[in-house]
Amino acid sequence: MDPRTVSESQTQLIHWMGVNDANSAGFIHGGVVMKLCDEAAGAASVKHSRSRVVTAGVDRMAFITPVHVGELVTFSASVNAAWRTSMEVGVRVEAENPRTGERRHTNSAYLTMVAVDEQGRPVEVPKLIAETDEQHAREAEAQVRRRNRLAERDEIIARRQAE
């Protein structure tokens, strides 16, 4: 399986937020933003693996500032790291007021996507080639999150077995 560069699978989704995306205060529902982050991460991870993928987990979903009706929202997804069958995808969300051009960073999310076959069994993914300093830094940070995730899981399993 040939390794793939980060840029080969980078994906952008753009959504124009409407009233159906909002709550009664006029802010966009967090769930709408989360769903679109998941879609963007799904597209990037399918492009990297050229396989079906499922979302295994969301490590972090930060809501920095609210998004409003009428804003154009861009979801930029990038594979940060690829392991045996799983990939961490980072999604940066930016909202733009199309009348003024004012743009701001509203959310960041890290999702773990797993490549699967038609029966839903995990399958191997290509290695990731980080090319820029920023991509190397993101890969190193993804390794830290994976180590913490696995350590947390092991500790919880051990505690439950000890009960």
Ligand SMILES: CC(C)(COP(=O)(O)OP(=O)(O)OC[C@H]1O[C@@H](n2cnc3c(N)ncnc32)[C@H](O)[C@@H]1OP(=O)(O)O)[C@@H](O)C(=O)NCCC(=O)NCCS
């Ligand atoms: C994700 C899933 C395929 C993993 O299956 P599994 O039997 O646990 O498989 P494995 O133990 O072999 O793990 C496969 C990979 O998933 C990773 N993984 C499993 N559970 C995870 C979790 N909760 N968070 C992050 N990564 C996870 C493992 O670390 C492993 O990665 P690696 O191969 O790169 O080291 C399975 O749990 C599943 O299908 N979950 C439901 C997914 C879903 O319905 N998502 C919502 C709709 S898309």
